[in-house]
Amino acid sequence: MIVRDRPSLLKLFFILRGSVIQRIFPQVLFVFGLSAFVVWAHRADPGIVPSVNSGPFALLGIALSVFLGFRNNACYDRWWEARKDWGQLIFTSRDLARQTLVLVDAKASENAARQRLLNIAIAFAHALVGHLRPGNHAARALARLPDDLAPGYEASRNAPDYLLREMGRDLAGLRASGAISDFQWAQLDGTVGRMSATLAACERIRNTPVPFGYTLLLHRTAYLFCFLLPFGFADALGWATPFVTALVAYTFFGLDALGDELEEPFGVLPNDLPIMALAETIEINLREALGETDLPPLPQPKDYILM
Structure with a gap:
């Protein structure tokens, strides 16, 4: 995620990091070159490369803008819902640390049970990253995981869900031993249930993309519109056509690429x-809730990017 202050007006035109220009530059350059060729060919032989009425392009451009806006809104809703789910997970994890304080003044075995539960919760957060994002993220989870859970974690097809089941098993054991009351168990089990709800919500977002047919339609229409646009303005704008069409291509291709990211x-x-x-x-x-003092600093963006 891009984390930076709002740039000044002068810097606004030269920022590359975080923009989509690097992804769409080949398409924009192709539209610029195609437009220059169409203008040259139209001036050289209008009979072979005619100029057409620009009116339909204006209507199509408005319609395409509206549909691109709808798609980007749908994609942003997915992005924002995912952010809310992770915000809920942060809240739930802190809530778990507070609720397990009932074990702090108990016997040493129950203090160890609190430490075990919170370490599993830490491992769950890292396991969820690996479950949602491509790449090998197991090392961060295994570093906090109790040794007896490591084999099951590595063998599980859904590592975050496995860790939640183990947390439920530990809570059931504490209830059976009398370390926590039925009311305390219900509270703690409800917290683990909210963590499970976050896992399910993230899986739903990851496994349910925007309908492919809708995306394909917008991709095709945006490309066809930008490729045909020079024919509508070659006569009216002359050699200004490549610059105008490149700007339009930057807008449409940029919105399309940004929607893909979101x-x-x-x-x-x-x-x-x-x-x-x-x-x-x-x-x-x-x-910190466990009393550790040798803590790393909070994550900071690198080159304005926080991953």
């Missing part, structure tokens, strides 16, 4: 969510 909020592109940083924040919070 559609997959758990990816590794600059505008995706910093779920690794959020998992590290959960780890720091819970380690």
